[in-house]
Amino acid sequence: MNANKNIGCNVSECKYHAGNENYCSLQHINIVHHNHPAKCKEETDCGSFEPRNR
Template identity: 50%
Template structure:
């Protein structure tokens, strides 16, 4: 799959990782929060993550 240079990614365990460089192959990602108020980086995640 072709890398998207607009989305950097170091999570090699993700199905959407380019496997060639540190990029995602998706056109866009969904960022989600897992608290009612996301005021730290720990309160957010990449909702587009899929395990390999």
């Protein structure tokens, strides 16, 4: 997978994690919120996450 150096990521369980580098391999990610309006980072997530098949 090609690392996108503009999107840092250390969630190696995601299928889009760039392997040995802590980056995402996607060109674009979707950030979602749990509360409206979100007031802290814990109320947001990467909506592009998909679990890695192991």
